[in-house]
Amino acid sequence: MTITGEVVRIAGAVVSAKNLAGARMYDVVRVGDKQLVGEIVVLEGDVATIQVYEETEGIAPGEPVTTTGMPLSAELGPGLLGTTYDGIQRPLEILLAEGGDFIVRGVHAPGLRRECGWDFTPAVRPGDRVVGGDTLGAVVETEVHEHRVMVPPTLQGTIAEIAPEGRYTVDDVVATLKGDGRTQTVRMRQYWPVRQPRPVLRRLEAADPLISGQRVIDTFFPLVKGGTAALPGPFGAGKTVVQHQLAKYVNADIIVYVGCGERGNEMADVLRQFPALVDPTTGKSLMDRTVLIGNTSNMPVAAREASVYTGITIAEYYRDMGYDVALMADSTSRWAEAMREISGRLEEMPGEQGYPAYLASRLADFYERAGRMAVLGSSGRTGSVTVIGSVSPPGGDFSEPVTQNTLRVVRVLWALDADLAHERHFPSINWLTSYSAYAGAVQGWWTAHAAPRWEEYRTEMMGVLQAESELLETVQLVGEDVLPEEDRLVLVQARLIRDGFLIQSAFHPVDTYCPAEKQYLMLDLLARFYRHGQRAVAAGVSAAAVGGLAVKSRIERMPFVPDERFAGEHAVIAQEMDEAFAGLTAGKAAYGVTPRG
Incomplete structure (x- = not known):
């Protein structure tokens, strides 16, 4: 059900609207005549405070605000790999074709291409009992990645109909389930709220190293598949280069790279380099295993805050297929700055250095979504999400809130040193201040791979x-x-x-x-x-x-x-x-x- 109200106040990316009784927290709304995308973050009676993911210049009181009845969600299905999105999962290629080099306000584009067909091979038969996470069938998304079309986590039942082998779009129904006295259809696409972790059966111990090909990391400060790592360092110390090296070479099946508030030329380098690079594991193009989310420093600040949630949700989706996924967030400091700006406009009580009081819990919630998991379904699959977040402390001060709150929840610290960078020592990871809590966990792997000492x-x-x-x-x-x-x-x-x-x-x-x-x-x-x-x-x-x-x-x-x-x-x-x-x-x-x- 949609509800229509009207704008009463605009403060940058924060808009207040009245006559929205019945709306829910975190519902996505369309703001103004231009239909800008926003999200309800505060409800007081029939007045909603909305975080708008686009520039609000020109929006005036009295313009309509319409709810969609759904929270901010990622669209999940075949076609994610090799695509570049903005912070709220709009494909940048489509936005470029429709509006030119700069994103036109109010433009809407689905996360998955509707016209693209995929060769579907069923994995179940009518009468089979399935639960959330079970595989209904598969499509070949890239030359080396099988995309498993899964039962959404909230559904279960008996297969009434399953699509025969053939070519389908993401909008086509591929299965019909009967259960709990109702019939449910399943398409190749599904949606999941980005701020809500996807459910799993249980968390498992992680012991396999995430091999990056960087000696100081793999040998001295190793990271496991399903682990968490922080990469703090001052300007010019090489954070982005290290993140790029990790994105290029780690032995994960899928890479999700989130450029969160960084300079546009750095994301442009990624877009130029990655298609030309060869994945050392498969020999195919690096983009075949990569999803890029680019929300650069000149893009709306509110969408920057959403970009890391979009990225981690896509990572969890591929984890549920049984893949090992590595997510690089560059940088979480810019994400925290977006939270601080939005918090200020919401007139919330500030914490240390103006950051919101919930900074620590937001960072913990984000990193907690990493891990090696036994995923939903009856197949016994396991998958992992590894989270590597770079931090940009002002002046290289590691005592500032974002760095300190990050170090409380991650288990690996790769501390970049400006003095080493000035000496042309790269990667400029300081071996005296860095640490890894996974060194004991990976020892068995090294021993098993002919490295007994x-x-x-x-x-x-x-x-x-x-x-x-x-x-x-x-x-x-x-x-x-x-x-x-x-x-x-x-x-x-x-x-x-x-x-x-x-x-x-x-x-x-x-x-x-x-x-x-x-x-x-x-x-x-x-x-x-x-x-x-x-x-x-x-x-x-x-x-x-x-x-x-x-x-x-x-x-x-x-x-x-x-x-x-x-x-x-x-x-x-x-x-x-x-x-x-x-x-x-x-x-x-x-x-x-x-x-x-």
Whole structure:
């Protein structure tokens, strides 16, 4: 049932309307003669306060406001992959065709193309009993993704009719269910309120790493499929580049990238690069597994607030099919700023730094929708949603509310450092302030994938970097000359770890992505070098002599060795290292070369 009222007050993106008795909270409404999209956020009697997702310039008191009777919902079905949307799921390609380079106010476009046909293959027969989440049939959405047409979570019953194999649009009825004394039709499209998490059977423990190809992340601060991570950093530290690298290379089945309030040129880079890039897992175009949601800084602020909910709802939909989904939100700070602006216009009591008092709960609710889940249905499917949110603290101040409230709920912190960025050390993830609570969970995966000493090597190299930090404080006070040779070796080894492992070029054709197998072999060479060095120093060799070995340069260049050649190169470098240290310590009986397996 629709209800029509009229505008009585306009304050930026917030509009008040009267004569809306019977309307419900979070109902979508059409505002003014231009039919702008809005959402009811406050109800007092017959007066509704509406958050409008488009510019309200020119709207005047007395213009009509009409309810739709539905909350803000995502349209879900075949055709999502490869599409770019705005914050309220309007396809930008269609908006471009209808209105040009700038979005015309009041333009409406469905999230899924109505004219596109999909080849449907049924998976059930008449008489079968189905519940929410069961698969009715499948269509081939891309060359590598089967789109499972599922029973909506709120329905169950017996199959009365099922469409035969053939080509259908998302509006066509593909199944009819009978149950609870009524008959329900099911189409290939369905709707789900974006602010409401899709239901699951239960939450499962996550243990498989989300491999990104970025060494500092996969080896030192790993993330699991179904985990949560925060990527805070000041302007210029490389947040967006890291997010782009993750979107390009993580071993998830589906990527949902939300450009929330970021600069338009950054989203333009994504639109230019992604179609030309090849998914390293499938060999197909990266856009075949990607949904882009672009709500840039020059778009209406209210739609920015909705964009992350649209993205997470699409991610949950593919999770329910049994896929592993990774969602990148860049950045949650701009989302929080949108909440702050809307909250101010609603005249709500401000919290710290003007953010609304519910900032912490909104952030927690968002990240809580991540996880590895046993999804609805009788098939026993599992799926996951991994959420990676970048944070843009003003001036790089990690004590500000958005960063602090985010760190309370995420389990991985990749803290970007402006000083590292100024030194051209990228990714500029600070290894002293970052952390991961998933390191123990992924150890079993590394062991099963021929990396039995992964945790041992990782702990040892992290210890070297920590020791370097402490020694550098002493060096700044009294100089390096007073340090014993063992401590000087720590400095040599730490520089080797930084230069030969942590630094990674996003623009080098080989180094941009480092497979897990190569990461482990590189870690093995670093550990081998350090243990050789320790024995050499104990035998009386100087740390400077260890640092001057030619094999050290070979180790520093190993990131640029092509992946397919690296196993052979690893054996060559290891043999050269053994011989170099044997020659360095020739005649010193205290030193013995023990080849490592």
